Amino acid sequence: MTAADGPPTPAAGDLGDGAMGNGTIAARLTELADLLEIADANPFRVRAYRSAARTFKGLPKPAAELLIAGTPLTSLKGVGKDLAANVATLLQTGTFDSLEQARDAIPPGVRTMLRLPGLGPKKVGAIFRDLGVDTLEGLEAAIADGSLAGLPGFGKKTGETVLKNLALVREGIARSLLARSLPIAESLADAVRAAAGTTACEPVGSVRRRRETVGDVDLSAASTDPPAAVEAFCTHPLVVEIVERTERTARVRLTVDPGRPTDAELVVNAPAAWGAGLILGTGSKMHVAALRDWLSAADLTLGDDGLRRDGALVDSRTEEAVYAAAGVAFIPPELREGGNGVLRVADLERGGGLPELIAQGDLKGDLHMHTTASDGAGTIREMAAAAKERGLSYIAITDHSKRVTMANGLDADRLRAHWRAIDAANVTTRGVRILKGIECDILEDATLDLPDDVLADADWVVAVLHYGLGQPREQIMKRLTTALESPHVDCIGHPSGRLIGKRPGADIDWDAFLDRAASTGTLLEINAAPERLDLSAEYARAAADRGIPIVINTDAHAPSAVGAATWGVYQARRAGLTADAVANTRDWPAMKALLKRD
DNA sequence: GCCGTTTTCGGCCCGACTGTTTTCAGTCG
Structure with missing residues (x-):
């Protein structure tokens, strides 16, 4: 389903160059x-x-470009x-008049209440x-x-x-989705990189660890001229207030979404200490503490002035050098959440090392997307063309x-007609195979929304919970079990149904669910939509440990989103998944061999 | 506010569930 009311995800052209992107336009219209x-x-x-918000969100080109090209916006649906x-x-x-008038009439806290499940606009x-209440x-x-x-x-x-969901919603307000924070962080980093004397600059903290949500945006830089880097940071167009500033650090307040300020922080170190600063900035606290233990065993101390032994600087120009000094292999930022465990796995003396994580670009297929037949913005052929452009097969x-x-x-009749259209599209489409699939609802009464004889004719069936997510655990498990045991269900999509910061997922007995998925040969999805990221990293790891193949899908509702599984791949990396653990890194014949229907 | 006209207003995606009621409005997707 679409998430038109989610926080705006700034697109590449949405930051820095002054032009407002379609995501922000859609967000303002939705706000009104x-x-x-x-x-x-x-x-x-x-x-x-x-x-109209949906229309702008699905546009292939920025609306500003249309206007410049002389295309009237009234030509849009x-x-x-x-x-x-x-x-x-x-x-x-x-902004515009009617938006400002509406904002004057309704305090921002009132709109915030809409995030609470069970509370709608009425x-x-x-x-x-009636109560004059305007805050949580x-x-x-x-x-x-x-x-x-x-x-x-x-x-x-x-x-x-309301009380049950208040904490979740408060956290959703305090923390932003990674998909919102990462482009902001990259835009700030670009500005710092362009400053005289800067040799490197990266987003660090939870952004670099690719956490699902991010509080403050942190950056680390290396420069021979720190004040110049700080100046570039503080004069970025998104900065509305400088909270704190020194020769080599700054803390600023950004405005991206009114009513939801975000803070950003920059620390600038000497190029000789770049690797050390990067590790300290990236964290997590637990990881850094554990790493310091390993370093102290080698009489080394780690500070943002570099790695030192008896006060003398040891090579800490790169992260690799610092990890090597500790006697461990390089640890990707996504795996730096916990403490000592990952360091033990990476222990070089014991011949350790970390498996190579799945990378952006490893996916060969995308197995969850919508067309104009339901609530998507593209036709079958448009989705296929977009997939080809992305390099999918x-x-x-x-x-x-x-x-x-x-x-x-x-329904069954429309679905069969849709599949005939897919057959026809396959005849004329080169380079991309289009599979006949369905996102089949698992109904509240634990039956599937389409009859078996229809599902049997699909190439690929994703079964999902959309409704009745608040049912008791017993009934949720009954529904999931129905789907897992169906010989026609290949995969469970967005298993929990959660929306990050908005809605808790269904009450699932995860051990039982994952065991049954493994024993029935049902694949599990990491849905790459930034507000879903479902499976979570924790359960994706637990699934992979049981040998369940994971599928990373976009759930694309427009051609531009086909194959854009960025956030899902990050989630898989946080789960420690290799390319091999993810089924759709294979070509279709090899992937098909993993299905229970084969 | 948009659309589509039998040109200037009347209709505009919908079905099920929940919690509130005692027949249904509001929410959800």
Whole structure:
């Protein structure tokens, strides 16, 4: 399903050069739709803004380029005179009148409440208008003193659900998705790299470890002229406030999304200590502490002025040199989460070393994507062409099954017709094999959304939970077991159904689930959508340990997203997966041999 | 607010579930 209301993911052209990207346009339109809906505006006006947001998000080219090329925005689907004018103003000035009016009418904290599962715009509107509550804290108080339950349409359960999810939502506000933070960090790093005397600059901290979410954005640099690097950092266009600044460090506040400030920090070291500074900046704290133990066994101390023995500088120009001095192989940043364990595996004296992790570019297929037949923006042929451009040799078209009515899910007849269209596309498509697939819902009553004889004719079936994620563990397990035991289900997609910072996943008995996946020969997906990353690294590791082949898929809803599995590959690396552990690093015949249907 | 006209308003993706009710509005996807 689409996640049109997620935080904007800044695209490459969205930072630094001043032009607002389609992601940000979509975010502003969605913001206005939310505010209007809370204010109880005409629902069709709200829908117009939402549908326009989807249109802009799915555009192959930045809207600003269209305008420059003289293409009127009114030529876009769902964009009329008013919306075109608003977006043009947005591009020129960073905002537009009706957005500002709506922001004046509804405090930012009110929109935040929409992130809570169970609270929609109508309820949030009632909370704001009838109780005057406009923060999460105020909401918590209103539950405690019983005033929330006193509102018409509210009861005991509403408050309970809110309290259950409050911590998750608060964390979602405090921390950004990696997909949002990494481009910001790279843009800042580019500015520092361009400064005189800078020899290197990298994003460090949780960004470099590719954590799912990121608090502050940290950078490490090496330079012969630290003040120049600090100056370049502080004058980046995203910086709105310099919180703290020294000769070789700076802490700044950025504005990317109003109401959600992000802090960024730069530390500049001498080029001779680049590797040492990079390790300290990257962390994690536990990893650095464990590494220091290993170094101290060799009478070495690690500081951001370099690696030293008896005060004398030891080679610490690179991370490799520092790890070598500790007697261990280089440890990729994604594996620096824990303490001593990874260092023991990497112990060179015992002939240790780490397996080579899967890399961006290793994937040969993408087996979860949508077309215009359900809620995607591209046709079968467009998705195939995009896959070819990305260097993939096969894709599976997996539109929604009929239960997902809002996404125009397919029943058996429409699905079979869709598959005939895929057959036809395969005849004329060179270089990419298009597989006949389906994203089949596992219904609340633990049956599959399509009959067996239909599923049997698919090349590839991804079964998923979309609805009833809050069911008790027993029923969730019954549903997953149905899917795992079906001879026609090849893979479970986004197994938990979580949305990071928004919605907890289903209550799964993971040991039982993974054991059953292994015994039935069912593959498991790492869904690469930044707000899903589902399986998590923890369970992807546990799955791989059981020999379950992992599949990394994009869940693309537009041609531009086909094969863009960046975040999923990072997640797999954090799970310590090699290319071999991931099924779709193989070509299709080899991958097909892994399926239970073969 | 958009669209599509039998040109200027009336219709605009939907089905199931949940928690609130006592017949249904709001939420979800």
